[in-house]
Amino acid sequence: MPGRGRKPPAEVAGAKHAANTSIRRALLAWYSSNARTHPWRGTTDPYAVWVSEIMLQQTQIATVTPYYQRFLNAFPTVSHLAEAPLERVLELWSGLGYYRRARHLHQAAQAVAQMPGAKFPEDYAGLRALAGIGDYTSRAMLSIAFNQPYAVLDGNVARVVARLYSLRGNLHQSQFRRTVEKELAALLSHREPGNFNQAMMELGQTVCLPRGPRCSTCPLARWCGGYRGGNPEDFPLARPRRAAETHHLAVALIRRGTTVAMVQGLEEGLLDDLWNFPSALGVTPSEALESLKQKVHRLTRGSFTIGSPFGKFRHTITYRSIQGEVYPIETARPICHTSLKWFELGVLPQAAISKLARKIVQKIS
Ligand code: SF4
Numbered sequence: 001m002p003g004r005g006r007k008p009p010a011e012v013a014g015a016k017h018a019a020n021t022s023i024r025r026a027l028l029a030w031y032s033s034n035a036r037t038h039p040w041r042g043t044t045d046p047y048a049v050w051v052s053e054i055m056l057q058q059t060q061i062a063t064v065t066p067y068y069q070r071f072l073n074a075f076p077t078v079s080h081l082a083e084a085p086l087e088r089v090l091e092l093w094s095g096l097g098y099y100r101r102a103r104h105l106h107q108a109a110q111a112v113a114q115m116p117g118a119k120f121p122e123d124y125a126g127l128r129a130l131a132g133i134g135d136y137t138s139r140a141m142l143s144i145a146f147n148q149p150y151a152v153l154d155g156n157v158a159r160v161v162a163r164l165y166s167l168r169g170n171l172h173q174s175q176f177r178r179t180v181e182k183e184l185a186a187l188l189s190h191r192e193p194g195n196f197n198q199a200m201m202e203l204g205q206t207v208c209l210p211r212g213p214r215c216s217t218c219p220l221a222r223w224c225g226g227y228r229g230g231n232p233e234d235f236p237l238a239r240p241r242r243a244a245e246t247h248h249l250a251v252a253l254i255r256r257g258t259t260v261a262m263v264q265g266l267e268e269g270l271l272d273d274l275w276n277f278p279s280a281l282g283v284t285p286s287e288a289l290e291s292l293k294q295k296v297h298r299l300t301r302g303s304f305t306i307g308s309p310f311g312k313f314r315h316t317i318t319y320r321s322i323q324g325e326v327y328p329i330e331t332a333r334p335i336c337h338t339s340l341k342w343f344e345l346g347v348l349p350q351a352a353i354s355k356l357a358r359k360i361v362q363k364i365s
Pocket residue numbers: 160163164207208209213214215216218219220221222224225226227232
């Protein structure tokens with residue numbers, strides 16, 4: 001029996017349902033007049049939605065925009081992408097990072113090109129079966145391209161939901177994630193799921209900021225628990241950060257006339273789809289140099305001299321903070337090793353080289 005003054009559960013559920021209806025309407029109205037223009041906005045072409053979603057994973061919108069336009073100009077349909085050589089796809093991806101995404105994109109395009117009419121599957125299981133398409137991308141594609149009621153949860157959306165309903169925890173706690181997913185599913189617009197998902201992301205990116213949320217301009221402020229409690233930044237809890245690890249990288253500059261020698265990959269499975277200068281990682285500079293000498297010894301079959309280091313640089317790959325130096329290598333006789341590829345220095349910026357290699361090219365040019 002409900003206590004005096006306390007609303008019965010059905011009434012509470014009804015009030016929440018009504019509030020969600022109002023929140024949804026306010027959000028969609030705000031989005032229709034405040035959405036930023038991006039080249040992928042407004043399209044429901046599954047191919048274009050897919051490319052944008054893959055590019056936007058772990059990469060800023062401003063960085064993605066020119067890449068997206070170049071990519072779609074070069075490969076306007078999934079069949080064009082499927083028929084392109086992987087090397088060309090990697091060239092157009094060069095500088096975006098996380099290159100496995102490009103390799104998967106190419107692989108999945110080849111699978112879709114074999115499907116009837118070269119059309120993407122329109123169901124969750126069919127999309128998930130394609131290379132590089134996980135839960136998030138499937139949901140984004142199903143809602144935006146196929147207007148199916150799937151909610152998309154990323155860090156921005158989770159922050160809005162956590163503040164709106166005053167939910168404590170961080171997204172890496174499964175119980176908290178389930179709670180956020182449940183609230184989000186109840187809020188989702190079944191009529192406009194694609195716009196709803198994009199509106200939630202847009203609100204998280206432009207208004208409900210991690211620090212200093214702009215509550216005074218927020219369309220959801222009147223329903224927001226965090227705002228009404230005066231402590232929106234308390235939701236969600238910050239994720240414990242993984243400490244950055246410092247690594248040292250010794251890089252070999254092997255010249256032959258106007259060309260330089262490159263190898264595929266870096267070390268320890270890093271950047272393995274891209275061309276890099278022969279390099280070695282170490283915990284200390286001398287350890288990195290020793291491993292580089294062994295590597296160059298294998299490449300040159302023993303006859304080389306190593307000069308003084310120059311061109312110090314810093315670079316970050318995920319949680320690795322890399323400090324590097326470039327070592328000029330002289331060889332007694334011409335070297336010709338199957339794992340080496342010679343690039344003209346002038347064309348290197350257009351080749352499928354890593355961001356790290358690009359940084360080194362700037363140092364040595
Ligand atoms: S009112 Fe403030 S905290 Fe709440 S959703 Fe809007 S911006 Fe975020």
